[in-house]
Amino acid sequence: xTLLIGALTLGIILSLLALGVYISYRIFDIADITxxxxxxxxxxxxxxxxxxxxxxxLWATTAGFMAGALAGTVSGxxxxxxxxxxxxxxxxxxxxxxxVNLHVMGRSNIPFLGAATLSTYCExxxxxxxxxxxxxxxxxxxxxxxxxxxxxxxxxxxFIALLLWGFLRTDIGTAMRASxxxxxxxxxxxxxxxxxxxxxxxxSNGLVGLAGALWAxxxxxxxxxxxxxxxxxxxxxxxxxxxxxxASGVGIAIIGxxxxxxxxxxxxxxxxxxxxxxxxxxxxxxxxxxAALILPNMMSKLSVRKFQGRA
Amino acid sequence: MSELESxxxxxxxxxxxxxxxxxxxxxTVNEVRPMRGINLDIEEGSFVVVLxxxxxxxxxxxxxMAGSFPIDxxxxxxxxxxxxxxxxxxxxxxxxxxxxxxxSGTAPTMxxxxxxxLAAKRGKFRGLSWAHSRHLQDELRDRIRELKMGLEDRLxxxxxxLSGGQRQALxxxxxxWLKPRLLLLDEHTAALDPKSADQxxxxxxxxxxxxxxxxLMVTHSMQQAINLGDxxxxxxxxxxxxxxxxxxxxxxxxxxxxxRFENVRRRELLDESAAEILRARYI
Numbered sequence: 001x002t003l004l005i006g007a008l009t010l011g012i013i014l015s016l017l018a019l020g021v022y023i024s025y026r027i028f029d030i031a032d033i034t035x036x037x038x039x040x041x042x043x044x045x046x047x048x049x050x051x052x053x054x055x056x057x058l059w060a061t062t063a064g065f066m067a068g069a070l071a072g073t074v075s076g077x078x079x080x081x082x083x084x085x086x087x088x089x090x091x092x093x094x095x096x097x098x099x100v101n102l103h104v105m106g107r108s109n110i111p112f113l114g115a116a117t118l119s120t121y122c123e124x125x126x127x128x129x130x131x132x133x134x135x136x137x138x139x140x141x142x143x144x145x146x147x148x149x150x151x152x153x154x155x156x157x158x159f160i161a162l163l164l165w166g167f168l169r170t171d172i173g174t175a176m177r178a179s180x181x182x183x184x185x186x187x188x189x190x191x192x193x194x195x196x197x198x199x200x201x202x203x204s205n206g207l208v209g210l211a212g213a214l215w216a217x218x219x220x221x222x223x224x225x226x227x228x229x230x231x232x233x234x235x236x237x238x239x240x241x242x243x244x245x246x247a248s249g250v251g252i253a254i255i256g257x258x259x260x261x262x263x264x265x266x267x268x269x270x271x272x273x274x275x276x277x278x279x280x281x282x283x284x285x286x287x288x289x290x291a292a293l294i295l296p297n298m299m300s301k302l303s304v305r306k307f308q309g310r311a
Numbered sequence: 312m313s314e315l316e317s318x319x320x321x322x323x324x325x326x327x328x329x330x331x332x333x334x335x336x337x338x339t340v341n342e343v344r345p346m347r348g349i350n351l352d353i354e355e356g357s358f359v360v361v362l363x364x365x366x367x368x369x370x371x372x373x374x375x376m377a378g379s380f381p382i383d384x385x386x387x388x389x390x391x392x393x394x395x396x397x398x399x400x401x402x403x404x405x406x407x408x409x410x411x412x413x414x415s416g417t418a419p420t421m422x423x424x425x426x427x428x429l430a431a432k433r434g435k436f437r438g439l440s441w442a443h444s445r446h447l448q449d450e451l452r453d454r455i456r457e458l459k460m461g462l463e464d465r466l467x468x469x470x471x472x473l474s475g476g477q478r479q480a481l482x483x484x485x486x487x488w489l490k491p492r493l494l495l496l497d498e499h500t501a502a503l504d505p506k507s508a509d510q511x512x513x514x515x516x517x518x519x520x521x522x523x524x525x526x527l528m529v530t531h532s533m534q535q536a537i538n539l540g541d542x543x544x545x546x547x548x549x550x551x552x553x554x555x556x557x558x559x560x561x562x563x564x565x566x567x568x569x570x571r572f573e574n575v576r577r578r579e580l581l582d583e584s585a586a587e588i589l590r591a592r593y594i
Contacts, residue, residue, distance in 0.1 A: 170441060173442070185429075188406075189485075191429070
């Protein structure tokens with residue numbers, strides 16, 4: 001049960017990363033590798049504020065969002081003002097961020113020994129809520145801190161998903177979606193496509209930075225390597241979500257992405273508990289995304305062949 | 312305002328092109344010069360049809376007005392503003408556009424309502440207010456019902472699922488949702504089947520007449536040029552070859568236009584062969 005709650009919590013935290021990837025991958029149709037750097041950047045900024053400066057965890061988490069948004073802004077400016085290919089600009093910012101993160105953190109790993117974080121908040125709140133460090137959940141004995149953490153993260157993600165959904169339905173959000181769909185049309189209707197993209201990537205990477213800040217507080221340390229390969233993780237979540245929901249409207253797609261992230265984390269947890277070598281995790285994730293990318297294409301080719309065979 | 316003044320304000324030039332030049336791929340073998348010192352005045356309220364063959368520069372003329380690319384030299388004036396340096400999205404404050412490709416004017420994965428919520432903010436500030444206001448939905452349903460395409464109950468449908476003719480009709484409605492100072496139509500029926508093309512042309516004529524829109528329409532259909540509008544501008548090799556004003560245009564038939572083009576072609580053949588002979592002899 002503890003394992004399940006852990007996997008659920010992490011899946012929920014990383015659904016913010018998946019939502020960020022949804023914005024860049026589905027709305028703007030680019031694979032934005034900035035994500036790998038901005039996840040760590042968010043975690044690094046939050047952890048330094050928490051451990052070295054003793055900042056309130058909520059503010060430190062907000063700073064993680066801002067850090068990610070800054071990284072996204074830089075990536076967006078490289079793409080729109082300097083006309084650098086979106087893939088390349090992502091690689092540039094991600095690479096640069098590796099050094100920046102080391103500078104911010106001062107070393108490659110920051111443990112949160114005794115610092116006040118969202119985890120310690122949840123521990124306190126949990127023992128108050130459930131009257132003691134352990135509580136009974138449908139016959140299972142679980143740590144009330146873990147349970148509170150899960151509930152808190154779930155509430156937070158619901159709130160942010162609702163904000164994102166609302167934002168994508170405003171005038172500027174609609175224009176942003178359209179600028180990924182048909183930039184020519186948006187220009188003809190007086191929209192500044194370049195600005196929308198910079199802003200969109202800022203929001204996208206802001207969510208990723210937020211996920212990084214929360215993740216670090218959940219696992220009680222920040223590591224300079226924690227962002228590696230996370231864009232593929234986000235892609236996997238988005239793709240699973242689309243397969244589940246069919247992705248018709250924005251609201252459905254957002255819910256699908258969150259469910260996709262939770263489900264993917266569960267699958268990984270199950271595979272690990274059955275003895276999967278953790279070193280193989282990234283390889284398997286990449287193969288999974290590869291399969292998900294080529295399958296729809298192959299299916300349609302197959303059906304075309306069948307059709308031709310019949311005719 | 313006196314009678315004379317109001318007369319003047321109606322007839323003043325809304326669009327003014329002053330010696331506009333544009334060269335693409337300059338200095339390479341692919342160099343094209345679609346605008347070679349174009350001068351053109353368009354009066355407020357007039358409906359100008361631009362006619363020309365492939366590569367005559369007619370679409371480039373329209374795109375230069377819309378700001379799709381910066382011009383090399385010259386000046387473009389629109390509604391009293393020098394817009395030569397304005398980016399495309401800023402000019403959209405004054406201009407409504409319909410493209411040749413039915414896919415260009417609408418966002419395919421978004422709903423009809425989404426698309427029109429963008430059109431309702433053409434050239435205006437887009438903030439954090441809801442894109443789908445009740446007011447917009449009601450007005451949209453009424454206006455789309457007038458199209459008689461049965462789309463009024465499908466406002467939540469993705470536009471990409473509609474036919475080319477339906478999309479062009481909707482794009483036209485979007486371009487004129489907020490009354491533009493200038494409407495630019497770039498061969499907007501060329502990619503449609505004849506029946507849809509007729510429908511869209513009828514709708515175009517109706518909207519322009521009702522809203523009294525200043526319009527520039529590019530076409531390669533001589534019949535359309537004869538039937539529509541009150542002025543024909545014939546383009547050839549990046550310049551205005553002939554300009555038929557209202558009175559002249561009324562007497563014009565397709566044959567006249569054809570013979571006009573034929574003349575140019577013959578003269579050119581002569582020029583080219585003559586040049587060839589000279590080259591063979593002296594180079």
